Amino acid sequence: MSIPAADGRRPEGVDDTTVEAVGRLTEALETTERARGHLFSFHQLTGGADGQVADAARLLREAGHTELAERLEAELVGHNVVPGRWTFQLVEEYDEGYYQLFRDWERKVRDELLGGVRHVFESEMKQRNTTDGRSGHEMNP
Structure with a gap:
C-alpha cells in the first residue's frame, strides 16, 4: 500500500518498494x-601524532639523546602511513574515487526514480509516526 506523504514528496506512480x-x-x-x-x-589524528613524535625527538635531543632523536626523526617522522602515501593522499583518493562514485550513483538513482526528490522514505515515516494535533508532531513548521 502506498501512503503519499502529506508534503507531496512522493512522485505520482512510485511504489513503496x-x-x-x-x-x-x-x-x-x-x-x-x-x-x-x-x-x-x-588524517588529523595521524598528522597530530607525527607532530608529537617530532616534539619528542626535539626533547630527546635537548636531554642529550641526540643519536636516538636523529634515528626517531629519520625513521618515524614523516613516514608514509601506507606505501607511498600520507593520509592527505588517502583522503584525496577516497574523495575523488569511491566517495564521488557513491554520491553520483545515489543522485542518479534518486533522479531517475524519484525525480530528484530527497528523503521521500523519511517524509512518509514522519507522516506515519506523528499524532495529529499533538504538540511537537506538526508536519510543517
Missing part, C-alpha cells in the same frame, strides 16, 4: 558520509 530502495541507498550514502568523517579524523 522503490521508495524504500532509494531510501536505503540514501541511508548507505549517509553511512559513507560518516565513514568519510572518520577518515578525516584519522
Whole structure:
C-alpha cells in the first residue's frame, strides 16, 4: 500500500518498494558520509601524532639523546602511513574515487526514480509516526 506523504514528496506512480530502495541507498550514502568523517579524523589524528613524535625527538635531543632523536626523526617522522602515501593522499583518493562514485550513483538513482526528490522514505515515516494535533508532531513548521 502506498501512503503519499502529506508534503507531496512522493512522485505520482512510485511504489513503496522503490521508495524504500532509494531510501536505503540514501541511508548507505549517509553511512559513507560518516565513514568519510572518520577518515578525516584519522588524517588529523595521524598528522597530530607525527607532530608529537617530532616534539619528542626535539626533547630527546635537548636531554642529550641526540643519536636516538636523529634515528626517531629519520625513521618515524614523516613516514608514509601506507606505501607511498600520507593520509592527505588517502583522503584525496577516497574523495575523488569511491566517495564521488557513491554520491553520483545515489543522485542518479534518486533522479531517475524519484525525480530528484530527497528523503521521500523519511517524509512518509514522519507522516506515519506523528499524532495529529499533538504538540511537537506538526508536519510543517
